[in-house]
Amino acid sequence: MHHEGNYGAVVGVNGNMLTVEFDTLVTQNEVAYAIIGEDRLKCEVIRVRNNRADLQVFEDARGLKIGDKVEFTGELLSVELGPGLLTRVFDGLQNPLNDLAEKSGFFLQRGLYLPALNYEKEWKYTPVANVGDSVVAGDVIGTVPEGIFDHKIMVPFELQGTWTVSTVEKAGSYNIEHVVAVLEDERGNSANVTMVQNWPVKVPINAYREKLMPKESMITQTRTIDTFFPVAKGGTFCTPGPFGAGKTVLQHAISRFAEADVVIIAACGERAGEVVEILREFPHLDDPRTGKTLMDRSIIICNTSSMPVAAREASVYTAVTLAEYYRQMGLNALLLADSTSRWAQALREMSGRLEEIPGEEAFPAYLESLIASFYERAGLVRLNDGSTGSVTIGGSVSPAGGNFEEPVTQATLKVVGAFLGLSRERSDARRYPAIHPLDSWSKYKSIVDEKDIAAARNALRNGNEVGQMMKVVGEEGTNINDFIAYLKGEFLDYVYLQQNTFDEVDGATNEERQNYVFKKVMEVMENKNFKFDSKDAARSYFLELRQLFIDWNYIAQKSDDFIAQEKLIDQKIMGCVNA
Amino acid sequence: MRKVYHRIIQIAGNVITVEADNVGYGDLAEVTSRRGSSLAQVIRLEDDKVFLQVFSGARGVSTRDEVRFLGHSMKVAASENLLGRVFTGSGKPRDNRPEINDNLVEIGGPSVNPAKRIIPKNMIRTGIPMIDLFNTLVESQKLPIFSVAGEPYNELLARIAMQAEVDVILIGGMGLKHDDYLFFRDTLDKHGALSRSVMFVHTASDPVVECLLVPDMVLAVAENYALEGKRVLCLLTDMTNFADAMKEIAITMEQIPSNRGYPGDLYSQLASRYEKAVDFDGAGSITVLATTTMPGDDVTHPVPDNTGYITEGQFYLRNGRIEPFGSLSRLKQQVNADTRDDHRAIMDTMIRLYADYKETLEKQSMGFSMSSWDQKLLKYGDLFENRMMDLSVNIQLEDALNLGWQTLAECFDKTETGLKSDLVNEYWPKA
Known part of the structure; x- marks a missing residue:
């Protein structure tokens, strides 16, 4: 279908929604440009009725007039995929923010769009496929080195059926537009393969053999998560919480320490200041796994709260498409979206302008299915060559009033594999991360033994119950065994659940150390031989033990200090049992 | 010569509708009625119908009144001459001194490219220990004061205006009691702070649409000063009135309300104002301190709730004091390591x-x-x-x-x- 010169005219403007009259054809979700003087404002068709289409504008609609020309492109809203995406910072429509700043200075200029990738840079290309090979979408044609791994140049995902490689380019340095292979199908059609391809963001990339059950843990190095509420590679999780409960700090910690190959951060409708911290700090933080900086494995999609709302809606799709692209190379990609509530609000704003019949809290009725299909883009897949790749999605949710009984949280809970609920109560008490140990859940398998986890959960629950009871009857009215149960619950909370994200050692606990420390903690928890003369004696014992463990958490593993501290702990445990 | 329209086909709330062509979305118009003339802004275009929000209210507007489009959107004079002056929400002088029309800039301009922001690093000294010592205010921070009616939040803002070590103070009053406006003006005047201040004041008796303009006017001027390298502090009071004005217009326009009658874009609307707070890479800064009164002392009310998700902390003002618990400056860690080691x-x-x-x-x-x-x-x-x-x-x-x-x-x-x-x-x- 050729759309050249398909124009329409503006017949209505309402906030960021345009109504456009057309006379030939339009496609749902195609991109159009509203032309206002020199500026071309990007829009997306979101509804068609008779000969009128409703478009959301990704810009400020100021100055648009009735009768202004609108050019339809026939292309769905797409992103560019190719080498050079890593380390970059894009807005929700994949405009590179640093390049925009160079062009237009302090402010984001309306109608200024720049290519996402560098078209001049040459990449060192190594062919993989041979002439005569028969290939399908997603098969590897060649590779170029990008950062720490080989970036695979693949048969465009949009090609259907089987193709035969008819020519291949030899190894050498080329820019991304250079044709590296020509393919032919049975009917004699030919297709050029370059290093760049476009893909519509709202359509999942499905150039793989099958979707598998996520089993292996995605280690985040946050103890509460890995041990108690684990996340699987290819799984999904959400972190709802009221403001000030530490959602963003937790997401930052995960983005820094998670054992993923590629991390994509979608700052969706949140504070610009928080993104600036990432932008300015990541290039200087080392990634211990690769020895390069964190920025070398990251892509940041940044559509903060004051940037146009429609582009905010697009930003989560842009982010997940980039994640799927790297998954296709057999990598484990982690997408962190902060916050999906702002995305849902963007949907709500648009739905209101479309005058759709509202659902709960005026969110559109299709909110649930959109949230579900977004999270369903996560997954562990077996690729064409038999290797696996994954997309893990973690979304933060900002429920109104901190109340989880609201549509976005509820719709999200239905589709995610792990729920890490942040609680105001815990953050007020400065118990970070404020993931509630009793309310949260995960359907994935923990890195420690299931039986131990069950015992630990039980102990937390018991401790909490006694704690509640003590609020009513006071310490005097509690018997010593219950009191010890309470102290044990608090002990587990302080020495294992709580973690200082800002500390170099305590901030990240690897799998091995978690297993090791958890065993030691459980030694205390399951020890039934503690004998105390009084509650005060019990309290001071546990306080001292707690301090020993906390100090231990701050000591680098396998150091002499680590071993020495462990001895102190062992003595302390033994000391009490003998007494 | 611009065309004059004489047929108003609909008047609802403060929104009037005329049939006109060649009108830009967001453009201003002058509506002249028996009561005098008022500015109005285009808030919707639908075929040949143009919906206008009349700044001074639609009361007394007749169907035969004159509407003249100006061909541009709302602007504000952003120049040195503003210092020491007081204006209404629509930029008219409130102090019986001449109008200022030099260096006009559009209000509600585009947002700052995040790549051009820097991590804030300068403390703003206010002389108030509960702020300086316990929850340090940082340049480029946006911070609300959560309070209830009757608390001395305007007194607090006035004290900060007098004592804060910044170059320019901009005060935006929304739904202020006339007494409070006079209090601000006189206090600043008495302490010699008026000469480095500009006030945009909408009082409770002024037309509600002007209330909506106040933050944009203030922030557009602030942006201009900041780009000249100045450290600007914006004091906005009270953002709940601003949100309520927005609610009023939304309901008039028959928008579907989301929570307690507020429009679905409340978050985006508040954010686009608060996010103007910035530390420019290579220029000045804008810091925003805003009062948000909590109806019924309820922090889960949509206005404080959405505000809390946008701002970098909050001060709770209770019983005439800044509460040490709950109050939080999220940016204090950026600066309080370098003040004094204790x-x-x-x-x-x-x-x-x-x-x-x-x-x-x-x-x-x-x-x-x-x-x-x-x-x-x-x-x-x-x-x-x-x-x-x-x-x-x-x-x-x-x-x-x-x-x-x-x-x-x-x-x-x-x-x-x-x-x-x-x-x-x-x-x-x-x-």
């Missing part, structure tokens, strides 16, 4: 002891006997409230820190405070 320690210790004091108070009210430790805490809590929390206290951070040490020394022994020994050796007052 800053963080004093901050944490004094708050912790004040929390203990509160517990002791509770015990006392329940009739428990007071131990000697409790007695010490009671003495401490009293001193803390008078020396630190009282809003009339105006001392520099260093003096506040010294006063903190003195207070601790008056109530406790060295070892009872849990402060690190090297700090105690350096700062503990010698007998």
Whole structure:
């Protein structure tokens, strides 16, 4: 279908929604440009009725007039995929923010769009496929080195059926537009393969053999998560919480320490200041796994709260498409979206302008299915060559009033594999991360033994119950065994659940150390031989033990200090049992 | 010559509709009626129908009144000449002095490219210990004061305006009582702070649409000053009135409400204002301090709730004092390591002891006997409230820190405070 010169005219403007009259054809979700003087404002068709289409504008609609020309492109809203995406910072429509700043200075200029990738840079290309090979979408044609791994140049995902490689380019340095292979199908059609391809963001990339059950843990190095509420590679999780409960700090910690190959951060409708911290700090933080900086494995999609709302809606799709692209190379990609509530609000704003019949809290009725299909883009897949790749999605949710009984949280809970609920109560008490140990859940398998986890959960629950009871009857009215149960619950909370994200050692606990420390903690928890003369004696014992463990958490593993501290702990445990 | 339209086909609330062509979305128009003329802004285009929001209200507008489109959107004069002046929400002088029309800039301009922001690093000294010492205000921060009607939040803002070490102060009043407006003006004047201030004031009796303009006017001027390298502090009071004005217009336009009648884009609307707070890479900065009154003292009300998700912390103003608990400056860590080496320690210790004091108070009210430790805490809590929390206290951070040490020394022994020994050796007052 050729759309050249398909124009329409503006017949209505309402906030960021345009109504456009057309006379030939339009496609749902195609991109159009509203032309206002020199500026071309990007829009997306979101509804068609008779000969009128409703478009959301990704810009400020100021100055648009009735009768202004609108050019339809026939292309769905797409992103560019190719080498050079890593380390970059894009807005929700994949405009590179640093390049925009160079062009237009302090402010984001309306109608200024720049290519996402560098078209001049040459990449060192190594062919993989041979002439005569028969290939399908997603098969590897060649590779170029990008950062720490080989970036695979693949048969465009949009090609259907089987193709035969008819020519291949030899190894050498080329820019991304250079044709590296020509393919032919049975009917004699030919297709050029370059290093760049476009893909519509709202359509999942499905150039793989099958979707598998996520089993292996995605280690985040946050103890509460890995041990108690684990996340699987290819799984999904959400972190709802009221403001000030530490959602963003937790997401930052995960983005820094998670054992993923590629991390994509979608700052969706949140504070610009928080993104600036990432932008300015990541290039200087080392990634211990690769020895390069964190920025070398990251892509940041940044559509903060004051940037146009429609582009905010697009930003989560842009982010997940980039994640799927790297998954296709057999990598484990982690997408962190902060916050999906702002995305849902963007949907709500648009739905209101479309005058759709509202659902709960005026969110559109299709909110649930959109949230579900977004999270369903996560997954562990077996690729064409038999290797696996994954997309893990973690979304933060900002429920109104901190109340989880609201549509976005509820719709999200239905589709995610792990729920890490942040609680105001815990953050007020400065118990970070404020993931509630009793309310949260995960359907994935923990890195420690299931039986131990069950015992630990039980102990937390018991401790909490006694704690509640003590609020009513006071310490005097509690018997010593219950009191010890309470102290044990608090002990587990302080020495294992709580973690200082800002500390170099305590901030990240690897799998091995978690297993090791958890065993030691459980030694205390399951020890039934503690004998105390009084509650005060019990309290001071546990306080001292707690301090020993906390100090231990701050000591680098396998150091002499680590071993020495462990001895102190062992003595302390033994000391009490003998007494 | 621009066309004049004489047929208004609909008047609903403050929104009028005319049939006109060649009108740009967001453009201004002048509506002339028996009551005089008022500006109006295009808020919707639908075929040949143009919906206009009339700044001075639609009361008294007749169907035959004159509508003349100006061909541009709302602008504000952003120049040095503004200093010391007072304007209405639509930019008309309120002080009987001439209009200013030089260097007109559009209000509600585009957002700052995040790549051109820098991590904030400068403290703003206010002379108020509860801010400087305990929840430091940082350049480019956006911070609301959560409060309820009747609390002295305007007094607090006025004090900050007088004492804050910044280049320019912009005050945006939304739904201010006329008395409060006069209070602001007179207080600033008396203390010589008016000459570095600009006020845009919408009083409760002014047309509600002008209320909507105030933050945009203030922030557009602020942006202009900041780009010239100035450190600008914007004081907005009260953002709840702004949100309510938005609600009023949304309902008139038959928009589907989301929570408690507020429009679905409340978050985006508030954010696009608050996010104007910025530290430019290579120019000045904008800091925003805004009052948000909480209807019914309910922080989960949509306005404070959405605000909390946008801003970088909050101050709770209760019983005439900034609450030490709940109040939070999310950016204080960026600056309070470099002020004085005892800053963080004093901050944490004094708050912790004040929390203990509160517990002791509770015990006392329940009739428990007071131990000697409790007695010490009671003495401490009293001193803390008078020396630190009282809003009339105006001392520099260093003096506040010294006063903190003195207070601790008056109530406790060295070892009872849990402060690190090297700090105690350096700062503990010698007998």
